[in-house]
Amino acid sequence: MGLKFSQPPSSPFKAPGFLSSFRRASSRQPSFNPPLQSLHPSIFSTLRRPPAVKPGDFIPLFSDCVSAASSRTQEYLGFQDPEDKFHPSPETLTQVPSAPRTFQKHVSLNMADAFSCTAMTPEQRVLLGADWVWALLEKPTKTPKVQIAVQVLHLPRRKEAEPTEAPSSDSRSESVQMARLEGGHRSVQERLVDFCSSVGKDCYALFLFFGRKNDRENVYGVLSNNFEAAVGKCSKIDRTLIENFFKGSRYLHTCSFIVIVLIKCLKKSFTGDVMNNASAFNVK
Amino acid sequence: MAATQDMKGKGEGGDQNFDYMFKLLIIGNSSVGKTSFLFRYADDAFTSAFVSTVGIDFKVKTVYKNDKRIKLQIWDTAGQERYRTITTAYYRGAMGFILMYDITNEESFGAVQDWSTQIKTYSWDNAQVVLAGNKCDMDEERVVSVDSGRLLAEQLGFEFFETSAKDNINVKQTFERLVDLICDKMSESLDADPAVTTGAPTAKLTDSAPPLQQPGCNC
Ligand SMILES: Nc1nc2c(ncn2[C@@H]2O[C@H](COP(=O)(O)OP(=O)(O)OP(=O)(O)O)[C@@H](O)[C@H]2O)c(=O)[nH]1
Ligand SMILES: [Mg+2]
Numbered sequence: 001m002g003l004k005f006s007q008p009p010s011s012p013f014k015a016p017g018f019l020s021s022f023r024r025a026s027s028r029q030p031s032f033n034p035p036l037q038s039l040h041p042s043i044f045s046t047l048r049r050p051p052a053v054k055p056g057d058f059i060p061l062f063s064d065c066v067s068a069a070s071s072r073t074q075e076y077l078g079f080q081d082p083e084d085k086f087h088p089s090p091e092t093l094t095q096v097p098s099a100p101r102t103f104q105k106h107v108s109l110n111m112a113d114a115f116s117c118t119a120m121t122p123e124q125r126v127l128l129g130a131d132w133v134w135a136l137l138e139k140p141t142k143t144p145k146v147q148i149a150v151q152v153l154h155l156p157r158r159k160e161a162e163p164t165e166a167p168s169s170d171s172r173s174e175s176v177q178m179a180r181l182e183g184g185h186r187s188v189q190e191r192l193v194d195f196c197s198s199v200g201k202d203c204y205a206l207f208l209f210f211g212r213k214n215d216r217e218n219v220y221g222v223l224s225n226n227f228e229a230a231v232g233k234c235s236k237i238d239r240t241l242i243e244n245f246f247k248g249s250r251y252l253h254t255c256s257f258i259v260i261v262l263i264k265c266l267k268k269s270f271t272g273d274v275m276n277n278a279s280a281f282n283v284k
Numbered sequence: 285m286a287a288t289q290d291m292k293g294k295g296e297g298g299d300q301n302f303d304y305m306f307k308l309l310i311i312g313n314s315s316v317g318k319t320s321f322l323f324r325y326a327d328d329a330f331t332s333a334f335v336s337t338v339g340i341d342f343k344v345k346t347v348y349k350n351d352k353r354i355k356l357q358i359w360d361t362a363g364q365e366r367y368r369t370i371t372t373a374y375y376r377g378a379m380g381f382i383l384m385y386d387i388t389n390e391e392s393f394g395a396v397q398d399w400s401t402q403i404k405t406y407s408w409d410n411a412q413v414v415l416a417g418n419k420c421d422m423d424e425e426r427v428v429s430v431d432s433g434r435l436l437a438e439q440l441g442f443e444f445f446e447t448s449a450k451d452n453i454n455v456k457q458t459f460e461r462l463v464d465l466i467c468d469k470m471s472e473s474l475d476a477d478p479a480v481t482t483g484a485p486t487a488k489l490t491d492s493a494p495p496l497q498q499p500g501c502n503c
Contacts, residue, residue: 116336124341133338142336143314143364149338175344178357195339198369 114139122172126179129192147203148223151192153239187238193227201225207242302346302355306466307377308459311399312384313392314363317418320449321384322360325459330450337362339370347463354463375406380462381413387433387446388425393417400440410473412465413442416458420446 114137120130131152135144183191189207196203206223222242310318319337323329326343342359359378361371383399385392396415403413415437417428430446437444443461447454 118335118338120338121341123343124339127341128339130338144366175342178344179342195370198373199339199366203366 114142116144122176123179126176126183126188127191128195129188129190130195145202147196147199148206149192149196149203150206150208151189153207153209153242187236189239189242190237193237196225197228302353304352305355305357306379306463307357307359308380308382308462309359309361309374309378310382310384311361311371311402312363312416313386313389313395316363316384316386316389316392317449318363318382318384319360321382321416321418321447321455321458322358324449324452324455326358328452330452332450336364339367340374347460349463349467356459356463358459372402372406375403376408378407378411379466381407381411382416382458382462383413383442384416384418384447385428385433386419387417387428388419388422390427393428393433393436396436396440400442410469412462412469413440414458414462414465415440415442415444416454417444417446419448419450420453421448421451 116135116137117132118135119132120128125131128149129151130149132150134148134150136146137143138145186194192205192207196205202225204223204225205227206221208221227237310322312318314336315334319335319341320330322343323331326345337360340359340361342357345356345358347354347356359374361367361374381403383396383403385396387393400413403411415433417430417433420426433446434444443465445454445458445461447458449455
């Protein structure tokens with residue numbers, strides 16, 4: 001797309017082939033068209049644009065970000081380890097979606113707006129419940145117009161989406177423990193919802209499920225700026241509640257739904273909740 | 285008194301081996317260098333890349349003062365307005381603040397008064413504040429003179445330093461001064477009313493007092 005992306009000073013992904021070496025022989029191209037979409041040609045298909053990016057045209061770019069991240073993650077999760085010796089840490093897995101260059105922090109784009117993807121520190125992951133935060137920035141001020149705080153809920157070994165490194169005496173794990181104390185009795189899902197609602201309606205919580213049982217290669221997600229509304233209906237926002245959004249296909253959207261939300265938010269007509277119900281989507 | 289709650293002596297989580305825990309906050313406009321300042325202090329590192337903080341974050345650092353281990357829980361707040369609700373929630377219980385502006389940014393200096401009001405509104409009365417004019421390495425681009433920084437600090441009743449996270453100027457000194465101020469304040473409170481800190485004797489950190497068994501504050 002003729003965009004320039006700055007290289008991070010250091011990254012676990014810098015090593016050539018870090019991800020590609022895990023790629024399956026039949027590696028798929030990043031696909032943004034779930035089966036639903038191929039059955040019903042929809043407005044989502046219009047979001048796939050030719051590579052030329054017009055100034056201000058962030059939609060294809062954002063689509064590509066989502067698509068690249070999910071396909072990378074899918075490759076990663078679909079990797080078959082013949083000797084079962086490969087045990088990525090939860091931290092590594094949460095870094096995967098921010099690996100593509102398209103995601104690098106504060107990418108400067110040839111357009112009025114810019115995206116950023118900020119990976120949270122281990123302490124922030126506990127305090128705020130977010131693994132990373134996408135933002136669409138206003139150019140002169142660099143303040144976020146819309147944010148999506150993402151929590152990854154796939155990791156079989158990861159309870160409550162909190163870092164589960166073995167306790168050690170270093171200050172990092174100590175501070176992570178302190179952060180847990182700060183969080184009190186709230187579930188990590190509640191922390192994300194609380195964080196987003198403290199910021200405002202332009203901050204969306206996105207729960208992403210990678211590698212669900214019996215369906216390891218798909219990515220599911222639930223996105224809303226109004227999860228707190230669920231509190232009235234059930235006592236607690238937790239993983240079970242979030243997973244319940246997947247029951248019933250009427251909430252199933254394509255991943256492009258995020259893009260639709262962004263468009264809505266950017267339009268001046270945006271006046272509060274885009275969704276009264278959370279929306280689930282599935283990337284195949 | 286808010287201080288006693290954070291000075292419980294032996295913490296519940298993490299390394300339990302400390303005598304006191306001080307909760308400190310760094311506040312100020314976005315991009316003045318709060319994260320860089322903390323990064324320099326805790327990890328002795330600096331990066332010129334700007335990644336605006338999302339919400340709030342913290343680091344832990346242990347310092348020693350007269351044979352006492354003081355654990356500093358240093359909260360790095362996001363300067364952007366949209367996070368104000370979440371950041372002000374952390375003011376409560378903070379014993380010290382580093383209020384930062386950027387000497388090359390007039391607006392950040394102009395906002396100091398507002399930040400000071402935020403402290404008064406959301407924190408406890410005895411919280412200690414140091415005003416830090418950061419990026420003093422960029423003298424050619426300076427728009428706020430040392431004198432106006434000092435004068436404002438005097439008016440607000442704060443201590444003052446010009447600092448540079450980049451060149452490591454006055455970073456450690458700022459934290460050390462804040463710790464001293466907190467200790468002095470606590471000794472004062474104890475002298476005035478020893479009962480406020482669960483009956484701990486009024487030994488001061490400035491004296492070389494023997495280690496105390498009581499969980500209360502005695503610095
Ligand atoms: N020259 C110079 N640059 C600095 C100094 N401190 C920070 N910076 C730069 O200023 C920019 C902003 O620094 P940050 O520490 O991220 O600012 P912040 O106050 O944490 O900003 P928010 O998180 O948005 O509130 C970065 O590009 C830093 O490299 C300094 O002492 N000197
Ligand atoms: Mg910061």
